[in-house]
Amino acid sequence: MEVLKIATAGSVDDGKSTLIGRLLYDTNSLTDDKIEAIKNSSQKRGYDYLDFSLATDGLVAEREQGITIDVAHIYFSTSNKSYIIADTPGHVEYTRNMVTGASTSQVAIILIDARKGVIEQTYRHFFINNLLRIKDVIVAINKMDLVGYDQSVFEDIKQNFEKLNKNSTYSEQNVSYIPVSALKGDNIVEKSNEMAWYQGETILQHLENLHTEDVSEERQSxxxxxxxxxxxxxxxxxxxxxxxxxxxxxxxxxxxxxxxxxxxxxxxxxxxxxxxxxxxxxxxxxxxxxxxxxxxxxxxxxxxxSDELPKVEKDLTATVCWMDSKHLKSGAKYWVQHNTNKVLSKITAIDNVIATDFSGSKEANNKLALNEIGEVKLKLAKPIFHDTYVSNKSNGAFILIDEHTNATAGVGFIN
Amino acid sequence: METLLKDIGATINQETQTLQVNELENEAIYIFREVAAQFERPVLLFSGGKDSITLVRLAQKAFWPAKIPFPLLHIDTGHNFPETIEFRDRLVDELGLELIVRHVQDSINQGKVVEETGKYASRNILQTTTLLDAIEEFKFDACIGGARRDEEKARAKERIFSVRDDFGQWDEKNQRPELFDMLNGTIELGQNVRVFPISNWTELDVWSYILKEQIEIPSIYFAHKRHTFLRDGLIWSAQDEVVFRAKEEAVKERTVRFRTVGDMSCTAAVESDADTIEKVVAEIRISKISERGARIDDKRSEAAMEKRKQQGYF
Structure with missing residues (x-):
């Protein structure tokens, strides 16, 4: 069966967990005992509604603090397709988790609270989906029930997002806008009765109509x-x-x-x-x-x-997302793991730190901190055979492994 | 068992078409090959359940026509269903695999763990000690298991390559990020990695695969008549002495099957008429109860699995 992988990023407030819960519930993917467990936990916490985040936030610390810390994987299927959702937290201090979730996904759902419109977090989500070249982006404008299902609210937000989209460096990216209420179930699986002005697909219809060939881009063999x-x-x-x-x-x-x-x-x-x-x-x-x-x-x-050779190089320039609490510094040595190749490397320069809100870049002062994204130059002990990330995702990305702790310290996208 | 052998020794027929990709199967094969390449002493943890049997099939596919390049390890709690043990021995025999068995009873006899008592007594937690001892004894650096992320909420956070320290502990808040399909198996001496090739499979995916591949599985997965009793709304086997039964808990013959195969003392049956793989798949498709709904070991507390995993449980 076809598998489609989706990334979602956001905080509990924008109704992300409710949206995922709604997708599961309306596709009959939640079993009675799981619903029962959610009910019990919701009651225990004094909520008078079903808090679906309790189904997705798997760690004790997450449930205690009511936040998503790590990437959680959620599964559901229709008769047509299997879906895997990589659910990640949306705050700036979790940029690395968003990048991780996006790296394995073909589709992204960006949630916007209809009452708040495009906010800083929206910029960041879109930036990461741009950087990682997620081919299909669904902008779900949520909580439409709280703005009276007003078309003009939807159109305003859409226009603001389109402005943001002008910064995009990825012209083949397909962006669609869907007005939804996750709480009431409007346009998630079922078409809304409240928004006759919207003729487009529901979120599930959109996902069902996507095929692997629509979302994959690696052309070279x-x-x-x-x-x-x-x-x-x-x-x-x-x-x-x-x-x-x-x-x-x-x-x-x-x-x-x-x-x-x-x-x-x-x-x-x-x-x-x-x-x-x-x-x-x-x-x-x-x-x-x-x-x-x-x-x-x-x-x-x-x-x-033989007629489509990759580059064979020892010197790389890459956009790196740093994932370790120990800063990346010029002169440091790391293992580069690129496909099945593992080569020692030295960081020769850190050119800049890129803002995740499309506002440009600033001086890096020779270091990248946790969750920062920047342009980095590396020298490798042996050449690797690579493409640019833009032309071939899987042959254009690598991870950096700390020589001493063995931690996966960062991810690079080759320019 | 014919099916397993038939595939291995099959004559190769030249096919002209393009290979159709089953993404989950291809991912699992990729993971198996990474394990063989990145580690010195991998082992496949084999429980005799459908997930570990599926792993064996996937490993066959990953290395064919070579043999599976690592042994199987079974931690025998002494509370296994006899059908599972019989099946295990037959599978190992017919595929010519190496099997290592370590017994929880030995850990009890050595005084390393203490048997639980009472109505809910189980050896489920005790097996962690036996497992960690076996890992140390054989210096295994990668332990492949059939855990899936959809089974349980703490498992949803699990990595494909999940690093354990010298004490077998899982540090859930400090896990390595896994990007794209790149698996970082670099570890220190004494550490080991738990590997989960079917992380992204659901229960239905496993059953659909068993159906498609015609993989043989133990008979207890299919509907059969069994002496059982009810406790806490769950159906327990009454024909084995390891399951504690109070006098007032009345025995009745029911037609049941098991959806997961853990220990007899912590795995409840479900009423079912599904006596073929086709019927089991159809039943799961419409089931309103999750697979681990019949596992009493998860019901001890909301974080039961997370706690056990921190201590080195699978």
């Missing part, structure tokens, strides 16, 4: 080798398969390929998925590829089509 499969049994004595996942594009039997970094060329002899052979496999497939020639290939090497 990339195959990063995870491990080499050599069974050494009698039956498969000479079997030497390269196991990995196709990141973008597709590979066919007979394709002329180049192996990086050796730059050796060969042809694809066969493509296996488990014990079956296929003529072609597309992006997202975890396959095993056999080549016509005996070439020495190991984990971290990459197979590409």
């Amino acid at each position: 990339r195959f990063s080798v995870q491990t080499v499969i050599r069974p050494k049994t009698d039956e498969f004595h000479d079997f030497r398969g390269f196991a990995g996942k196709i990141n973008g594009g597709s590979f066919r039997v007979g394709d002329e390929i180049t192996v990086l970094p050796s730059m050796t060329t060969s042809m694809i002899k066969s493509i296996y998925f488990y014990d079956k052979m296929f003529q072609e496999a597309k992006a997202g497939s975890s396959v095993t590829i056999l080549l016509e020639d005996e070439i020495n290939i190991a984990r971290g090497d990459m197979l590409v089509k």
Whole structure:
């Protein structure tokens, strides 16, 4: 079944949890015992309504403080598709969580409180969805019931958001505006009876009509080798398969390929998925590829089509989102993990810190603090085979790993 | 069991079409391969339940035609359903896998843990000690498990690669962010990583996969007649002595099946006529009760799972 991954960001106040709860409830995805548990917890806290955030905020600290700290994953499905929501907190001190949630998502839902309109938090959510190039953005203008389902309120907010959208560097991004009331269930799953002036899709209709090909952009064929499969049994004595996942594009039997970094060329002899052979496999497939020639290939090497080579470089410029409490500083060393490649790197410069509200950038003073985003230059011990993030997401992003603590300290998007 | 063998030894038929992508399956295979490449001594935690059986199938797919490159570890509480143990041994035998079994009873005999008593006595918590001892004994650095994020709210916060310290503890507030599909398995000596390849699967996804792949699972998942009794609105097995039953709790034969397979002492049955995988899938599709609704171990408190996980439970 098709899987669609959605990112939501926001605080309890804009009704994000209510919206998610409504999606689950109206698609019959909440079981009786879960509803019962939410009821009990809501009562215990003295609420006279069902607080759906209690279903999504899984940690004790989150429930105590009534906030979302971490990324939570929520699942629901229709007869058509499986959905995974990465639910993240919306405040500036959780930028890293928003970036994390957005990195695995194809669609973003940005919530706006109809009474408040476009606020600072809206800027930040949109900025992150822009930076990470989320192809489809739903702007859900919520709490329409509290403004009398007034069309002019909706149109005003839409216009303000359009102004924000002019700052976007991502022209192919599809932005749609949907007036909703999560509390009353208007335009979430069911069409609203209160807003005859809105002829468009409900949120669920919009999601149901999206297909993977609408939201994926990796065009070049990339195959990063995870491990080499050599069974050494009698039956498969000479079997030497390269196991990995196709990141973008597709590979066919007979394709002329180049192996990086050796730059050796060969042809694809066969493509296996488990014990079956296929003529072609597309992006997202975890396959095993056999080549016509005996070439020495190991984990971290990459197979590409010979007519679309990636860049092979030791010097990188990247937009980095910093995720560690220890500052990123010029001169520091970090591991770069890029696909299945892991290379030591040195930070040669931190050019600036970029404001997450589209207001521009400022001097970085040679450091990036937790939750800051900036332009960074790195020198690698060995070259990596990459594309820009704009042209190929999965081959244009990397993580930075702290040499001493092993923490995932940051994420980079290659420029 | 024929189905498992049939796939492994199948003659390869040349197919002309394009491979259709099942995203969840491909993600799981990708994770298995990352484990094999990033760790020295991985192990697959095998409970005999449907999720761990699904893991075995996915691991077969990840490494075919090579064998699964790590052993299975079963922490035997001594309270397992006999059907599960019988199934486990058959599976391991037919696939030629290496199985390691460690017993909670041994931890009790060694005085490391104390058996619970009373109406709700269970060995569920005790198995954490046995598991941590086994990890230390074999120096496992990656333990692959079948936990899913949709099962329980604390598990919804779990990473795919989840780092545990020397004491097996989960620091839930200080987890590594996981971006895109990049998995950071870098650890210190003595630490280990819990790996969850089917994190993003739901119960229905697992069952649909079992149906599509025709994977054999233990008989207790299907409707059968069983002597049972009622307690707290749940149906308990009365034909095994490990489940405590008070005199006033009357035994009655019911047609039931189990939706999850934990210990007999903490897993309740559900009334059901679903005696085939097709019927089970149909039943789950319309079910109004969640899978762990029949797990008494989660009902001890609102944060029961989070607390157990902090201590090293799966």
